[in-house]
Amino acid sequence: MAFLPIALSAQDPGKTAIPLDHFYVKPRHGTNIFRRVLRDFHFGLYTGYGRTFFNNQLTGFNIYQTPGGLPELFVGSTAKRYTNWVNNAGTDTLTNGSYYTAGTSNLGFKGHAFNIPLAATVHYEFNRYRIGGGYSYEMMSIGTLHSKTFSNAIHDMKPSSSTGFVRKYWGSFGVSFYRWNDFLFTGDVQVGSYKLKGNYNAAQVTPSTYFNLGVTVERNLSEYFKVYARPAYEIKSYDLAIPGSGKSVHYNVNALYVNVGFTYSIPELPRCFLKDCHAQINHAHGNKEYRSSRHPIYKKQNPGYGENDPVLIKYKGKNRNKLNPY
Secondary structure: OOOOOOOOOOOOOOOOOOOHHHOOOOOOEOOOHHHHHHOOEEEEEEEEEEEEEEEEOOOOOEEEEOOOOOOEEEOOOOOOEEEOOOOOOEEEOOOOOOEEOOOOOOOOEEEEEEEEEEEEEEEEEEOOEEEEEEEEEEEEEEOOEEEOOOOOOOOOEOOOOOEEEEEEEEEEEEEEEEEEOOEEEEEEEEEEEEEEEOOOOOOOEEEOOEEEEEEEEEEEOOOOEEEEEEEEEEEOEEEEEEOOOOEEEEEEEEEEEEEEEEEEOOOOOOEOOOOOOOOOOOEEEOOEEEEOOOOOOOOOOOOOOOOOOOOOHHHOHHHHHOOOOO
């Protein structure tokens, strides 16, 4: 048996039998600095329902009312009285009243309003913390206010214009503290300013800073799209100056809210530009990296190995009741 001599020589380390650099290009360029900065910012919208609880203490005031009329306020003399003292105080000098109180220390009214907010938010997430802010514009309709004393004799108070709007700006801070299955729980606080508009006389109203404490229950539908619900309690007040009296009426207007909304963050990788590309994972074309174009924003996915739907069609709908789903 003859053996052919084989010439062994050292291979140039810069040259390989297969030009792998044609298939694996380094470095890959997946994104730009703009996307890397924005990937941790979450932009959102929400709406919901709220109930505001009106509560005042009419210290220093007395009540005067006409038969079947709304209660009016006066200080000292009944010759000058004040109407519509919830949101736009005016004066009245008619003298056909039938009932008034004097020196009642617990005189006050309480009632409620309903609110429908529409808000835009943005926050930045790092580790389990988030910091951000927002803007909301909500409709508020004031209901009837009832006297807390002498309720059988003092009439209910109804503002002449009950429906108006509330504009809010705030900053927020939150901490995620618990995860249960697909749901993340985050406690957060909002601190900001608000303004009563529409049915309120802005020249008479001095609003306080408000504090809103809530728990956000959040679920990821995809890596950059989330839906959430947020019950919250809000603490705020305002003073309504009564013209010509040198006095004001103080209102506590705390509120309960249940809001629902969504947040969206800009993906770090751009969407794949090839219409016929069916890759479900983060992948490269040339020297640039892309995310899959097969995942809509509302579907759960894992960018590492791809996941269009965690449940196979053979196990969905009527098929799940079949002994042989095939």
